[in-house]
Amino acid sequence: MAQTPGSEARTGLKLISPTAVYVILLLAVPLATVLIYSVLTGGRGNVSLPVTIENYSELWAKSVYGYIMVKSLMVALVVTAITVVLAYPVAYFVSFHVKPERKSLWLFLITIPFWTSYIIRVSLWFVILGYGGILDSLLGTIGLPPLNVASHSILSIIIVLAHAYAPFAVLPIFVSLEKVDRSLLEAGQDLGESRWVTFLRVTLPLSMPGVIAAALIVFIPTVGDYVTPELVGDGKEPMIANLIETQLLKLQNFPQGSAFAVASMLMVGIVSVAFVLWNRRFIGGQK
Amino acid sequence: MTFSADRPTMIEFKDVHKYYGDYHALRGINGTIKAGEFFSLLGPSGCGKTTLLRTIAGFEDISSGVIMIDGKDMANVAANVRPTNMVFQSYAIFPNMSVEENVGFGLRKDPRSKEDKAKAVAEALEMVGLKGFGKRAAHALSGGQRQRVALARALILKPKVLLLDEPLSALDKKMREHMQVELIKLQRQVGITFILVTHDQEEALVMSDRIAVMFEGEIAQLADPETLYRRPNSKKVADFIGTMNFIPAQVLSETGDTLEIDAKGLGRVTIDASMAPPARGESPVVGLRPETLTLLYDGQTATERETEGIIDEVIYFGDMTYYDVYLGGTDVEVRLSMRNVPGRPVLDVGTKVRVAWSPSALVLFR
Incomplete structure (x- = not known):
């Protein structure tokens, strides 16, 4: 190891260069392209000068765009909330009540839904939620009228997304719960608190970094989800991604599509940063 | 060795057994610990001393027998309502709280006003030599300071019994010797029954009024330090002590x-x-x-x-x-x-x- 700091740095650069090339070509360049396109003038299938902000003002001008954006945001927030709330007890159970040697098996089982193609999982939800599906048949046998959940596009989208992203939420919460020193829970009880209050005062705050990570992991991709509204909602309830797809692929209005994409990224960015700031006392938050 | 044997009983063990599956961890513990006594459970690792301490705290159920604290059977008393507090081996300081939040943790249900509680926290910190440390972050403390926080956090609740699970084992030699003397002084000052678990025979001799030497889940000898040292009742005890x-x-x-x-x-x-x-x-x-x-x-x-x-x-x-x-x-x-x-x-x-x-x-x- 007779390397000078300079040669060490060069070795480092060489080592990261494949990744760097990948990141520049496949992330930075496309992102820059989208940013530039979004302020250019568009025609059908072509892009031209002059620079304009018209693509963005279009967003304000037509209320339907704003409606779709807010709807996407709301759906993603609801999905995030449901997923995190349902994932927490699962992660807690695996971390606290499963024997250490069984934990990997449990985590493995939790990821099983990923073995099946997403399209197939969505179709199966149709079988469960659709008119005359499993849910309605069950309700029928106990004498209740059918719900036909699948006809409520937004509700179906939320259910399918929450199920799809559940494992992503379980894992970070599980990791943060694993890091909680178990003697702290005994200390909480020793100092006079019940198990439940000890959970609220000790375990929950200490696992918040995992909860925050889980929320972001679910929220960010669900805002931009394209497949689910297309399949489950039958395209009747378009979300941002469907809007962008229409502009870019169907209408071939690249600048308008790019502007929607940038607006969507900004929205996700602002909500995520606000969420992180709101919870900053929990992050790295060992006072 | 000024301890007087005629003080009232604080803890009484009657034929206490503890099994973990097939493993017989406590094999018929009998004995009493007096009020205001500095009592040590001494033995090699795996002898059951920590298990016994945890049964007093209520973290472990006993398989058979009776543990009485201050005349009350602890059979169905949960850890959070027992008149005991513990200083954990790892100190178990809440990492997401400040020093004063840690020390005041157990005061949530205390009917006193916010100001009175803050005063109690300040007093507890002063007692353990951490005056002015209240606003510090718990993770920024040294090992010795963490231990003092753990002590203050337990003593502020005025327990009848303070349980100390190898509290000095993580400290360096100088600090350990210093804390031994401080703990003795503190115990005399507050008059609370202290029960110390240790594998260090020297530490037990220095600090205790009485010591229970444990081997393989049994108390081999329960006596004051001088008797243990000068008249051990078995070759094993004699070999373990000094x-x-x-x-x-x-x-x-x-x-x-x-x-x-x-x-x-x-x-x-x-x-x-x-x-x-x-x-x-x-x-x-x-x-x-x-x-x-x-x-x-x-x-x-x-x-x-x-x-x-x-x-x-x-x-x-x-x-x-x-x-x-x-x-x-x-x-x-x-x-x-x-x-x-x-x-x-x-x-x-x-x-x-x-x-x-x-x-x-x-x-x-x-």
């Missing part, structure tokens, strides 16, 4: 009050019956502490008995020198300690010496 020379011996005759024995290398000697704990059917040996043996220099004579020997090994410690000496032309080797005071040169290996000893220091195990 250094003890064991010399093969024969019991020649036995009357009610005295025993006539023949110890190899020492010769015939009469000892008091109180120095011979009940027989266990082992081959008889006499125990002799290194400091009860003295090397005689030229011109000195023994006040009681003396035996010739040859120095086999010299271990120099600065203030002390340890000598391993073959006694009386036999293969019996004993270790003895001499303080290095002026006029006492350190002797060489192979030197013929005379060793003075006292029959009253002998303990017979058989």
Whole structure:
């Protein structure tokens, strides 16, 4: 190891260069392209000068765009909330009540839904939620009228997304719960608190970094989800991604599509940063 | 050793057993701990001392038997309502809270006003020598400071019993010795019953009013430090506490009050019956502490008995020198300690010496 700091740095650069090339070509360049396109003038299938902000003002001008954006945001927030709330007890159970040697098996089982193609999982939800599906048949046998959940596009989208992203939420919460020193829970009880209050005062705050990570992991991709509204909602309830797809692929209005994409990224960015700031006392938050 | 035995009982164990599956962790614990006592549970790792402490705190259920605290059976009393508080081995300081939030953790249900509670927290911190540390972040504390926070957090609730699970084991030697003295002072100041778990026999001797020595889930001996050191009731206890020379011996005759024995290398000697704990059917040996043996220099004579020997090994410690000496032309080797005071040169290996000893220091195990 007779390397000078300079040669060490060069070795480092060489080592990261494949990744760097990948990141520049496949992330930075496309992102820059989208940013530039979004302020250019568009025609059908072509892009031209002059620079304009018209693509963005279009967003304000037509209320339907704003409606779709807010709807996407709301759906993603609801999905995030449901997923995190349902994932927490699962992660807690695996971390606290499963024997250490069984934990990997449990985590493995939790990821099983990923073995099946997403399209197939969505179709199966149709079988469960659709008119005359499993849910309605069950309700029928106990004498209740059918719900036909699948006809409520937004509700179906939320259910399918929450199920799809559940494992992503379980894992970070599980990791943060694993890091909680178990003697702290005994200390909480020793100092006079019940198990439940000890959970609220000790375990929950200490696992918040995992909860925050889980929320972001679910929220960010669900805002931009394209497949689910297309399949489950039958395209009747378009979300941002469907809007962008229409502009870019169907209408071939690249600048308008790019502007929607940038607006969507900004929205996700602002909500995520606000969420992180709101919870900053929990992050790295060992006072 | 000013502890008086007539104080009221704080904790009583009646035939306490604990099983983990097939493993018999506590095998019939009996005994009492007095109010205001500094009591230690001493033993090697795996002897059940921590398990016993955790059964007092309520973190472990017992399989059978009774644990009474202050006259009440603890059978169905949960940990969070027991009149005990614990200083954990890891200190278990809440990492997401400040020092004062940690210390005030147990005061949530306290009916006092916010100001009074803050005052109590400040007082508790002052008591453990952390005045002005309230706003500090818990993770920015040193090991010794964490321990003080853990102490303040427990003592602020004025428990009847404070449980300490190897609290000093994570500290360096100097800090440990300093904290030993501080804990003794603190215990005298607050008057609460302290129960300390430790594997360090020196620590137990220094700090405790009484000590329970545990082996394999049983209490081998429960006594004050001096009795434990001078009159251990078994070879195992004698071996665990301090250094003890064991010399093969024969019991020649036995009357009610005295025993006539023949110890190899020492010769015939009469000892008091109180120095011979009940027989266990082992081959008889006499125990002799290194400091009860003295090397005689030229011109000195023994006040009681003396035996010739040859120095086999010299271990120099600065203030002390340890000598391993073959006694009386036999293969019996004993270790003895001499303080290095002026006029006492350190002797060489192979030197013929005379060793003075006292029959009253002998303990017979058989």
